[in-house]
Every structure is written in C-alpha cells, then in structure tokens.
Amino acid sequence: MTFNIVVCIKQVPDTADIKWTEHNTMQREGLDSIINPYDNGAIHIAKAIKKFITDVKIIAVSMGPLQAKDSLKEAIALGCDEAYLLSDKKFSGSDTLATANTLSKFIEAKVPDFDLIICGQQAIDGDTAQTPSSLAQKLNIPQATNITEIVDANDIYIELIKETSIYKQRLQLSYPALIACKVNSTNFLPSIADYIKSQKSEIEILDAEAINISSEQTGLKGSPTQVKNAYRPIIERSNEVLENLSANECADFILDKIKKCKV
Amino acid sequence: MSNKALIYIELDNNKAAKVSKEIISHALHNFRGFNVDGIVLGDKESINAALDDLRELNVQNLFIVQNELLNTKNTSLYAQILADFIFDNRPEILLIGATEDGRDIAPRLASKLNIGLTADCTDLQIDDAANLIATRPTYGGKLMASIASKTTPNFATVRSGAFKYSASLCKCTPNITYITPDITEFIDNPKIISIDYKQVSEDWTCSDVIVAGGLGLTTKENFDLIYKLAELLKAKPAASRAAVEQGWAPQDIQVGQTGNSVSPKLYIAFGISGAMQHTAGITNSDKIIAVNTDKDAPIMHSADFAIECDAVDVINSLIQKLSN
Numbered sequence: 001m002t003f004n005i006v007v008c009i010k011q012v013p014d015t016a017d018i019k020w021t022e023h024n025t026m027q028r029e030g031l032d033s034i035i036n037p038y039d040n041g042a043i044h045i046a047k048a049i050k051k052f053i054t055d056v057k058i059i060a061v062s063m064g065p066l067q068a069k070d071s072l073k074e075a076i077a078l079g080c081d082e083a084y085l086l087s088d089k090k091f092s093g094s095d096t097l098a099t100a101n102t103l104s105k106f107i108e109a110k111v112p113d114f115d116l117i118i119c120g121q122q123a124i125d126g127d128t129a130q131t132p133s134s135l136a137q138k139l140n141i142p143q144a145t146n147i148t149e150i151v152d153a154n155d156i157y158i159e160l161i162k163e164t165s166i167y168k169q170r171l172q173l174s175y176p177a178l179i180a181c182k183v184n185s186t187n188f189l190p191s192i193a194d195y196i197k198s199q200k201s202e203i204e205i206l207d208a209e210a211i212n213i214s215s216e217q218t219g220l221k222g223s224p225t226q227v228k229n230a231y232r233p234i235i236e237r238s239n240e241v242l243e244n245l246s247a248n249e250c251a252d253f254i255l256d257k258i259k260k261c262k263v
Numbered sequence: 264m265s266n267k268a269l270i271y272i273e274l275d276n277n278k279a280a281k282v283s284k285e286i287i288s289h290a291l292h293n294f295r296g297f298n299v300d301g302i303v304l305g306d307k308e309s310i311n312a313a314l315d316d317l318r319e320l321n322v323q324n325l326f327i328v329q330n331e332l333l334n335t336k337n338t339s340l341y342a343q344i345l346a347d348f349i350f351d352n353r354p355e356i357l358l359i360g361a362t363e364d365g366r367d368i369a370p371r372l373a374s375k376l377n378i379g380l381t382a383d384c385t386d387l388q389i390d391d392a393a394n395l396i397a398t399r400p401t402y403g404g405k406l407m408a409s410i411a412s413k414t415t416p417n418f419a420t421v422r423s424g425a426f427k428y429s430a431s432l433c434k435c436t437p438n439i440t441y442i443t444p445d446i447t448e449f450i451d452n453p454k455i456i457s458i459d460y461k462q463v464s465e466d467w468t469c470s471d472v473i474v475a476g477g478l479g480l481t482t483k484e485n486f487d488l489i490y491k492l493a494e495l496l497k498a499k500p501a502a503s504r505a506a507v508e509q510g511w512a513p514q515d516i517q518v519g520q521t522g523n524s525v526s527p528k529l530y531i532a533f534g535i536s537g538a539m540q541h542t543a544g545i546t547n548s549d550k551i552i553a554v555n556t557d558k559d560a561p562i563m564h565s566a567d568f569a570i571e572c573d574a575v576d577v578i579n580s581l582i583q584k585l586s587n
Contacts, residue, residue, distance in 0.1 A: 013402075096382075100374055125402055127520060128382035130370035133342075137374035142339055142452045145367040159456070164363035165515045166275060167336065167460045173453040184508070224379030224414040228396060233407050233543075237551065237567045241558065247576035251584055254531065254552060254577070257568070258472055258496060261528040261550065 003053045003155075004114045005046045006107060007080060008135070009039045009062040011071040012125040035071045038120025040078065041183030045150060046118050047079045052153035057081050059111055063091055063102055069203045077190035077198035084110060088207040093220035096126075100134035101222055105213040106206065107139060116158065117178040121146060132180035144173050145180040265298045266393055269354035269416070270322070271345065272303040273362060276460070277312035279303070279320060282360030282423040287320055289426040290358070294389050297356065300324040301437065302348060304341055306334035318436050325437035326352075328444050335455040338364055342371040344444045349376065354416045356395050358387070361420035369420045379412035385425040385524075395419065404520045404543025424468050424524030424547065461515075472498035473527040473548075475518055477541075478505040479534020479555060479574050486511040488578045489533065495585040501525065503535045519544040534574035537562020 014032040046058045060075040060083040062068045072083035086106055094102060107114060117136075122129035129145075136143035149161040151170065160179065162169040173179065190198070208218065215221055242253065268290050273280040283301075290299045301322040303310070310317075310329050317325060328344055345368065349357065359365045361383040373380035385407075386398040395417035398409045412418065474496065476489040486506060493500040502512035504519050518525055519541040526547035533554050535541060542565050545551060553566035554574045563569035570577070 095379065096370065097374060097377070097379060100370075122521075126382075127401065128370075129366045130373075130380060130382050133367055133370035134374040134380075137342075137371045142450075143367070143371065144453050145338070146363050157454075160453075165461070166362070166364075167458055169336070169458045170456040171453040172456060177452070225381055225410050225412045227408045228411050229409040231407050232405065233400070233546070237565060239564060239566065240568050241563070242568060242570045242572075243558070245570065245572060247572055247580040250554065250570050250572045250577045251580035253568075253570065254554075254581060255584065257529060257550065257552060258498075261471060 001055070003049070003056045003116075004111055005049065005056060005058045006111055006114050006117045007039070007042050007046050007058060007060050007075070008103060008117065008119045008131070009042075009060050009071060009075055010036045010120075010123045010125075011062060011064050011068040012036045012123055033067065033071065035074055036120055036123040036125075037184045038122055038124070038181065040120075040188055041185050042118045042120045042181050043075060043078045043080060044185065044188045045147070045179075045181045045183060048150050049116070049153050049158070052150075053155070059084070059114075061086065061103065061106055063087070063094070063099060066205070069205075072203045073198045073201065074190075076201045077195045078188060079190070079194055083201070083203050085203050085205045086207075086211065087205050090208045090215050090219045093223060094218055095223035095225045096128055096130035096134050097224060098218045098222035099131050100138045101217040102211070102213055103131070103135050104138035105211040105217070109211045110206070115175040117141075117176075119178065119180045120184075121180045121182045129180070132178060136178040139176075139178070141176050141178055142173060143178045143180070144171055147179045147181045148183065266296055266356070267352070267354040268294050268297045268299050268356040268358065269349070269352065270299065270301050271357075271359040271365070271368075272301045272317070272320070273360050273365060274303065274305050274309055274313055277309055278316045279313065280360055280362065281428065282362060282365075282421065284320065284428045285423070285426040286358050286360060286421050287322060288428050289387060291321055292429075293387070294356070296393065297389070298323045300326065300354070302326040302328065302345070304328045304333050304344060306331050309334070318439075320437060321435060322437045325439045326442055327439060328442045330444050330446060332446060332449065335458055336364060337451075337453070337455060338367045339371065339453075340446065340449055342368045342375060343449070344446065345372050346375045347445065348442065349416065355393065357416040357418045359420045361422045365420050369418070373418055378414035378416065378418055381410045381412065381419040383422050384419045385422050387419060387421065400520060400539075400543050402539075404539035422524055424526055424544075427526065468523050468525045468527075470499045470527055472496055472529045472531070473501050473518075473525055474498050474531045474533065475501035475503065475535060476506055476512070476533050476574075477503035477535030478509070479536065480506070480511075481534075481575070483509070483511045485575050485578075488575070488582065492578055492582055492585075495582060499527075503532075503541050532562055532566070533578055535562055536560045537565060
C-alpha cells in the first residue's frame, strides 16, 4: 500500500531582501519569492522516509496566490510527486487558524488516506510556528514538533528525535500524524531527473468550492485575529561611528565601555 | 467582577520558567482591572520540587494540575488538559511563554477552542474595552504588528526576555487549588521512548556583558575566540543565527528573532551583519557596540558605537590585553 505524505509549503518573500516604501509598506516589485527554508527541509525529511519505506508518495500543497505555482514546481523538482495549489480570493487574509482550517479541508477532500503530514517548523516571514499544531488539531491527529531527525520508519510508526532548548526526546509516532521539522535549509538542490520532471508537471489549482470550505472558515472572515496597526520598529541609539582606528585602539575603547558598565 | 488573565506557568528544571515569571510581572503591572492567575502542569515529583518557587509568584490563584502522565512533556496531553480547564474557568486573557513547548501547545489549544492566537509577542497592552492588544515582530523583525482577537480568551504566546521580571510587589501568596485532570481517554501517541534534560546553564540573557560573534569571524577557530574573550571578561558568549547554522556555536546561545532575546548592559557584536532577525533580539540591551569591517552593515546603524575594524583583530587585541 502506498504511504502518503503531505508536505505543506509556504511561498515567502526572501526576507533578506525586503525593501520598504515611504509608507512602511513592503516594496513588492522585484521582491524574490522562495520556498520557506524550513519547508525545503520538510521535503528533505519526506524524501528521507523513502529510505525506510518503499512505496512512498509525496504530495506538496501550498495556499497562496497563483504565483505560488512556481514554488510548487520547485517542490516537485526537489522530489515531491504531485502538487496542489489552494488559491481563491476567499482564502486571502487567513490567519493561522483559518489556514489550518483550509489545509485540513484540502486534506479531507483530496488526501483522506494520508499517513503523515510534514511541515516546516515555522515560516521565515510570519515566524509564528502555529499552523502545524493547529492543523494537527483540526484533523484530530497527534503531532510532534521541533523534529530534528528521523531515526526509523515502518508501516506502523515513525521514530523521531525532538529537540528543544530544554530537552531531547526520542519518540514514536503512530499514523496518521503530523510532524514539524526544524531543518532549515535552502541547500538541498534538485536532481537533474527531478528538475526535468518538474518542468513537465501540472500543478492542480483548487478553490474554496473544490475543497468544501465555507467562507466563514477561511480568509479574513475565518480569522479571529486582526492586525490593528503595523509599524517599523524605531531604534533610538546614538550611533557614534568610529573609523580609522587600529585594532589596539578599538580594544581600548571597548575595554573602557566595559569598565563603565561594570561599575 | 474582575476580568481574569490566566498564565500558563511552564516548569523548567523544577522551577517556574523565567518567561512565565516575566509574563506574570508584566500582567500584574499593566493589566488594570484584571486578576492574574496561573496554572501549572506536572507530575507529583516536579510539582513538589517547584512548589517553593511557585509560592513566590504573585498570582492570585494558582491552579496545579498533577498527574503522573505529565512527566514526559507530552504536549498534546498538556493542550487537552488546558482546554478542559479553560472551558470551565473562562478567562478573558490567556498567555503562554513562547518556548518551543509553549509554541507547540498554544496553537493546538487555540485550534481546539477555535480561538485566535498571536505568536511570540514582545508587548502586551489592554485597550479601553479591556481587550488584549498583542504586538509582535514579523518579517524577521522588520515590521511590528499590533494584533487584536475577536475571540475569547484573547490568547498570545510571549517571547522570553520581552519583559523584565521584577520581584514581588507584595508578600501575598497565591491561593492554591489542586486539580485532578480527566485523562481517561488519553492515547499514548506520540509514545515517548526517552527524554534527556539538557544541562541548563544559568540564565545568561540578562548578564552585564554579552560578547557575540557572527559570520564575519569567518572560521570556527576564530569563533572560539569569542568563548575565550567571554571567559576573560566574565561575560557571556552568544552567536548570530548564521554562526549557529555554520555549526560554530550551539543553538542555545543564539540571539535573535528565532533565538534568545537578551537584555545586557552592554552587547558587543563582533562580525555580525545585523539582519533585523538578529537585532530584534538585542533591542533591550542598554548599550550596543558593533565591530565590523563593513560600515554599511545594518548593525552599524543600529548600534550605539559602530566600530569599523576587523572583528578578529580586535578580539585578539582584547584577549592579549586581558591576558596580561
């Protein structure tokens, strides 16, 4: 029997590259979009499961505007077998709860026989890390987050290492289940065969109707949280610049400041 | 009747976690018209070990949920128990520290209660209608967003170091209520095979001086000089995310949006370019010195003193002076 893995992917702006307009809104023109690096890691983990289980199918899903198709093509190039894009004006403005609702409806409609859902621990734009746990609850399945490594996998369970700053756990998770992986990387590159496959692949686009979600459960309407105000942080510091000093002089300057703060 | 703010108190090595205490301090000082209550979950051994510390907290009511199954940090179980409690207790505000476990439990809980949740906040205020306005950095700290929620309880996770912990306002001790959770239907999945607690180093995030290194140090050998310098200065070492990703430093000394927020008297950044990802974690420092060869590096604009010089040379010079 095929072991079905769903990998959730978010297309994010390359935050290293954000520029702002005078009005503190993001300058979207010319902004590069990438697969969230943690989701790239999630694909890598999904592929690693193929070492333990023979018949594995990896289904990538993303929610976003039509341009997110590019990220899904890239997901296929990275080794996913098929990909769906959830795209509908009704989805826009979704917070994490509405996103979890939407993803859960997709899974129920299109991959009801899934075994494992793999998410990146968080997305580098929002940094909330909320969607994975929220989605697991919506599907009423167990979850394990902060996963750093797969130890073993078979038909019944997957054995994982979870690591937080306080403890390290070894755990067995029976299917169906969700894991969120802390593997953050943009370094995994596609094989040539997968790249060629991705160029020929079709990304299926699904709207609200296709996944049976009502407009009360998704988008702005389905989102309990609302942004009241957004602003760029102002950092008020004296910003004294010291140039053309030798390393020796710099060291003296620093030691002087340390002395002052230790008094 | 007063409104209630409920704070989930995470246990960290048999003590109330620092972030939980910080949230309680902030709530007590800023949430006018609110009672501040706490809830803690654990097995008998860890609760007993933490009890003295928990009694020091200035919450009005302290709810202790004790069960032997809570010894393995099974976060789904924690979320289940909290959901049951909140359903009965009905607080207006619910706050959890944005630790890794907190950020695992909170969204599961929010999803279960079908309520909104704001992640990893750095400020919390109450508006005129007694609603929580939670502010958080987004886009790697480049933008701050203030967020309100239409659902009750207003729910947020709070970043460690966002607030300063101040010792008790009064000598009052909390009313303690023990709760026996109903977990008959609990399924042991995930099954925890083993759990190793890490040697927790003393809290370093608010020490006097922090010396931090970044990619500009170019090699692991050079990064090791940060440790040596920290030792000589009796300061604490820290690293940027990029340095951690290079494997030069462990994650628990990572500073920034996805690491620790720090609040030292003096933060010295050596060879850190200072993406907002990083500077978001150092804004509570009293003074910041940045040492970088690139005077246009972002950190050079957000420091009190921007020293344009080779970071490794300066570190070596400091080590030499301090060793004499």
